[in-house]
Amino acid sequence: MTFEDSQMLLFDQPAAPARRLATDELLAGIEAFDEFGARTVRDELTVAGHGTVPVFINEFWTAGQRQASRLHEISYRACFKPQLPRFFIERLTGPGDVVYDPFSGRGTTAIEAALLGRIPWAADINPLSRMLAEPRLHPVDLAGVVRRIEAVDFQRQVDCPEELLVFYHPETLQEICALRAFLHERSASPEWDPVDGWIRMVATNRLTGHSPGFFSVYTLPPNQATSVTAQKRINAKRNQTPPRRDVPELIRRKARKLMKERTAAESQNLRAAAARARFVTGSADATPELPDASVDLVVTSPPFLNAVDYRLDNWLRGWFCGxxxxxxxxxxxxxxxxxxxxxxxxFIELRRLLKPGGLVAFEVGEVRHGEIRLEEHVAGAAHRAGLTPLAVLINAQEFTKTSNCWGVSNQLRGTNTNRISLLRKSGQG
Ligand SMILES: C[S@@+](CC[C@H](N)C(=O)[O-])C[C@H]1O[C@@H](n2cnc3c(N)ncnc32)[C@H](O)[C@@H]1O
Known part of the structure; x- marks a missing residue:
């Protein structure tokens, strides 16, 4: 049996197409794409030293598509929709292929790759990324989560930062601190297991938000923890004091939602993926722990210049997770x-990691109100690093509604676009 045959046995075959498209076939398919009612518009980008590459503009993935798995519903700043990695994974890889994201964030690419029966590899400079992604590759059951929560002594007296009382009712804060201490102790012991990982991932996600489903009083969305000083201002303005929340109950509820509608085939794929997944906490440009010529496809999205302050956004999650x-x-x-x-x-590092002929889908969003076209800089950097720029895809939401009556460039100005540079490592290695 070949390595590829054995991989096929490990993973459940998804209903979606599982064969790898040749790049010519892929580009022809993108140009002919009209699934959501609009025809693809073609433009061109000049890449210094390389020549021109086609730019394809359409609504390639949309809210109208098959719903993404509930398992993705963990918030993270500047995360992309699961439909984005799915678009490339389904077309460019087969079951058992390695799909890598070097700027993994909440792990959208890793989780989607695993659900589709591929092997997920991921890296991020922030250890929080692994804590949010890895547990979801382990399809634990709700009863196990409930039993473990029941083992936590939520009344235990532990040190608690008083300043956090701007977010939490004193008894809620007490419960959060007791849970934090419980998880820290278990993570330092051989007892730590995927159920603990699930509880930490879910609790981290419930720390702050603007509905009663979160532990905190009304604040910013869960992925953008505000400072203590700013929260004091929000409380004064809204004339609010933090209400009592039931920490164990909110964890149970969110865990149940994340597990909802998970099929047996998806659970099987997740288990198979977990056994072969790799998570690196480190910088995307230096990942010596990952072997040469081993990755089939990269789907990723780097920080867009300084558009997001990931340190500030994640300070409270960081505190909870140590x-x-x-x-x-x-x-x-x-x-x-x-x-x-x-x-x-x-790109130099990705070129090392990719198999000959391997592909990269590199997403950049809009920055500085669209004045800077990051995709142009991506193509130039990739070319200098020895990767071949093949095309740029611009996924424009609302495209189908407006493209017929506006010029494309006018239409794009007011929309939220994803710009994906498609790059290839040459067949010679
Ligand atoms: C745009 S976000 C990625 C979001 C991801 N696509 C998702 O769906 O969640 C960029 C990520 O890059 C990470 N990052 C920043 N500097 C990095 C570096 N030098 N190496 C690896 N990751 C880095 C940040 O921590 C952040 O998680």
């Missing part, structure tokens, strides 16, 4: 020149 977020060398690069140089280093 991560010193302000010490992390997270890239937040304001100079375009330095950002491009950093991306070039990433």
């Amino acid at each position: 991560i010193e977020t302000d010490q992390l060398p997270i890239w937040q690069i304001s100079s375009l020149e330095k950002w491009e140089a950093a991306m070039e280093r990433v």
Whole structure:
């Protein structure tokens, strides 16, 4: 039996097409794409030293598509929709192929790859990323989560930062701190298991938000923890004091939602993927723990210059998980020149990791109100690193509604677009 045959046995075959498209076939398919009612518009991008590459604009994935798995519903700043990695994974890989995301965030690519029967590899400079992604590859059952929560002594007296009382009712804060201490102790012991990982992932996600489904009083969305000072202002303005929340009950509820509608085939794929998954906590441009020529497809999205402050957004999650977020060398690069140089280093590393003929789908969003077209800088950096730019896909939401009556460039101005550079490592290695 070949390696590929054995991989096919491990993973359940998804209903979606599982064969790898040749790149010519892929580009022809993208150009002919009209699944959501609009025809693809074609443009061109000039890449210095390389020539021109086609730019394809359409609504390639949309809210109208098959719903994504509930398992993705963990918030994270600047995460992409699961439909984005799915679009490329389904077309460009087969079961058992390695799909890698070097800027993994909440792990959208890793989880989608696993659900589709591929092997997920992921890296992120922030250890929080692994804590949010890895547990979801283990399809634990709700009864196990409930039993473990029942084992926590939520009344235990432990040290608690008083300043957090701007977010939490005193008894809620007490419960959060008791759970935090319980998880820290277990993580340092051989007892730690996937159920603990699930509880930490879910609790981290419930820390702050703007509905009674979260532990906190009304605050910013869960992925953008505000400072203590700013929260005092929010409380004064809204004339609010933190209400009592039931920490164990909110964890049970969110865990149940994340597990809802998970099929037996998906559970089987997750288990198979978990056994072969790799998570690296480190910088995307230096991952010596990952072997050469081993990745079939990269689907990723780097920090867009300094558009998001990942340290500030994650300080409270970091506190809960025991991560010193302000010490992390997270890239937040304001100079375009330095950002491009950093991306070039990433592409050199990806070129090492990719199999000959392997592909990269590299997503950048809009920054500085669309004044900077990051995809142009991506293509230049990739070319210098020895990857071949094949095309740029621009996924424009609302495209189908407006493309017929507006010029494309006007239409794009007011929309939220994903810009994906498609790159290939040449067949020679
Ligand atoms: C745009 S987000 C990725 C979001 C991801 N696509 C998702 O769906 O959740 C960029 C990520 O890059 C990470 N990051 C920043 N600097 C990094 C570096 N040098 N190496 C690896 N990851 C880094 C951040 O921690 C953040 O999680």
